[in-house]
Amino acid sequence: MTDYLLQLRGLTKAYPGVVANKNVSFDIGRGEIHALLGENGAGKSTLVKTIYGLVKPDSGTMTLEGQPFTPAEPRAARAAGVAMVFQHFSLFDALNVAENIALGMENPPAQSEIAARVRAVSDQYGLPLDPTRVVGELSAGERQRVEIIRCLLQDPKLLIMDEPTSVLTPQEVGILFETLRKLSAEGTAILYISHKLEEIRTLCENATVLRLGQVVGTCDPRSTSARDMAELMVGTKLHVPERAARPAGEIVLELKGLSAKAPHRFGTTLKDITIDVQKGEVLGIGGVAGNGQDELVAALSGEMRVSPAMVRYQGADIGQMPPNARRKIGLLAAPEERMGHAAAPDMSLIENAVMTATIREKLTQRGFVRWAKARSFADNVIKTFDVRTPGPANTARSLSGGNLQKFVIGREIMQAPDVLVVNQPTWGVDASAAAAIRQALLDLASKGAAVIVISQDLDELMEISDRFAALNEGRLSPPRPAQGLTVEQIGLMLGGAHDMEVAHVDV
Numbered sequence: 178m179t180d181y182l183l184q185l186r187g188l189t190k191a192y193p194g195v196v197a198n199k200n201v202s203f204d205i206g207r208g209e210i211h212a213l214l215g216e217n218g219a220g221k222s223t224l225v226k227t228i229y230g231l232v233k234p235d236s237g238t239m240t241l242e243g244q245p246f247t248p249a250e251p252r253a254a255r256a257a258g259v260a261m262v263f264q265h266f267s268l269f270d271a272l273n274v275a276e277n278i279a280l281g282m283e284n285p286p287a288q289s290e291i292a293a294r295v296r297a298v299s300d301q302y303g304l305p306l307d308p309t310r311v312v313g314e315l316s317a318g319e320r321q322r323v324e325i326i327r328c329l330l331q332d333p334k335l336l337i338m339d340e341p342t343s344v345l346t347p348q349e350v351g352i353l354f355e356t357l358r359k360l361s362a363e364g365t366a367i368l369y370i371s372h373k374l375e376e377i378r379t380l381c382e383n384a385t386v387l388r389l390g391q392v393v394g395t396c397d398p399r400s401t402s403a404r405d406m407a408e409l410m411v412g413t414k415l416h417v418p419e420r421a422a423r424p425a426g427e428i429v430l431e432l433k434g435l436s437a438k439a440p441h442r443f444g445t446t447l448k449d450i451t452i453d454v455q456k457g458e459v460l461g462i463g464g465v466a467g468n469g470q471d472e473l474v475a476a477l478s479g480e481m482r483v484s485p486a487m488v489r490y491q492g493a494d495i496g497q498m499p500p501n502a503r504r505k506i507g508l509l510a511a512p513e514e515r516m517g518h519a520a521a522p523d524m525s526l527i528e529n530a531v532m533t534a535t536i537r538e539k540l541t542q543r544g545f546v547r548w549a550k551a552r553s554f555a556d557n558v559i560k561t562f563d564v565r566t567p568g569p570a571n572t573a574r575s576l577s578g579g580n581l582q583k584f585v586i587g588r589e590i591m592q593a594p595d596v597l598v599v600n601q602p603t604w605g606v607d608a609s610a611a612a613a614i615r616q617a618l619l620d621l622a623s624k625g626a627a628v629i630v631i632s633q634d635l636d637e638l639m640e641i642s643d644r645f646a647a648l649n650e651g652r653l654s655p656p657r658p659a660q661g662l663t664v665e666q667i668g669l670m671l672g673g674a675h676d677m678e679v680a681h682v683d684v
């Protein structure tokens with residue numbers, strides 16, 4: 178293809194201690210669906226932020242439709258026809274869809290006009306969305322549609338999507354891909370970042386692979402295996418997690434009729450959850466986000482209190498026990514939202530280590546933080562979990578998403594819990610780091626800990642779980658052995674309430 182829309186030449190961007198992009202050159206054709214691949218910290222976000230006017234490169238050039246392209250800010254990039262849907266949505270829960278879209282416009286027309294345009298775009302691209310619905314009541318997939326429609330109203334020439342499917346159900350992924358294919362057929366190019374290589378294979382016609390900030394290869398994902406792409410990203414052979422055979426252990430945690438009212442208007446009420454968790458097992462809990470996952474983690478971590486006997490740990494009723502007391506006795510949890518909840522963005526990794534590891538790692542003495550000890554603990558997490566950062570004094574915010582995830586999970590595993598609850602442990606994490614995190618969870622279980630993994634990634638759950646249960650509208654299905662479960666059986670467990678089709682996306 179010679180009709181290039183965007184050409185990048187020699188883009189370089191350095192941050193203190195790290196070159197995020199080094200001499201990056203590649204082209205994107207009109208209407209092309211182009212994947213940008215690379216392990217965590219490879220420089221993907223930096224590159225797309227450069228194209229979107231959020232980052233100014235130190236050197237290198239870009240041309241858009243043959244003209245020099247140097248967007249000083251996102252507004253300039255948008256005006257030139259570049260739109261971007263971010264990993265994290267920037268929507269206001271209390272406003273409706275049309276109001277949210279109006280907020281992003283420079284001269285918004287009347288609400289009725291916006292609503293009509295939203296309906297038109299939504300029909301045209303098969304993205305069901307009611308402009309009058311309050312955003313707080315929408316699923317993650319619907320929220321993403323708000324962002325996409327907001328972009329499409331600008332009639333972009335290039336649409337950048339940063340990890341768009343990590344929050345979507347398989348059915349929503351199908352809808353999104355249909356929309357992207359339609360856009361591509363109409364001449365809109367898509368630059369698509371994802372760690373889900375099988376999805377890339379079904380969607381993208383070209384891929385550029387970054388490693389340590391540099392382009393290390395290109396491929397046609399339709400004819401390259403996911404494993405080959407992963408190995409190109411990492412530069413070495415991929416490790417597949419192994420499960421050591423484990424005998425059934427004694428019961429360490431019992432949930433008995435665990436019920437709790439939704440903590441806020443958009444939360445989910447937990448309904449009569451009963452399950453025993455054994456030492457040495459990995460219990461996988463699947464389900465579409467928003468079905469009680471956050472509330473279940475909160476009830477286990479102690480952030481949400483319930484009747485004492487609803488949570489029984491090593492024989493004691495702990496439903497009312499606060500988080501730190503639970504940490505002390507060995508029950509640890511890592512919530513899903515790494516930025517803000519699991520980690521404080523502007524604090525260093527050392528301070529972030531102190532936040533959750535103080536009690537078990539004895540990081541304070543007579544009320545004072547033992548900084549040397551805290552630093553060495555943070556260092557240990559960084560080394561053991563291969564967290565890519567110049568050092569523990571760096572802020573959480575300066576880490577790439579996947580590297581912060583490795584730090585947050587590693588920080589809990591290194592405290593040797595007896596029960597570990599993790600929510601979406603490999604969200605936004607590249608294939609090799611995801612394999613390392615899963616292996617670490619399996620190793621923790623083989624040492625005798627009970628590990629509860631809550632995830633929307635069914636392949637992940639099937640890979641590491643001994644037993645599987647599904648959360649649906651605050652109810653937990655009875656658990657079943659994971660081995661041998663078919664996609665149809667899992668679909669039944671997840672329940673039909675969301676019209677959720679459990680299928681791989683390459684249908």
Ligand SMILES: Nc1ncnc2c1ncn2[C@@H]1O[C@H](COP(=O)(O)OP(=O)(O)OP(=O)(O)O)[C@@H](O)[C@H]1O
Binds near residue numbers: 193196220578579580
């Ligand atoms: N504002 C910043 N300050 C300092 N370092 C940064 C900043 N932004 C990114 N970096 C560093 O630049 C490198 C590239 O990060 P980038 O976010 O582009 O990677 P990525 O490929 O998008 O990773 P991920 O898949 O984990 O999101 C990383 O080492 C990261 O720590």
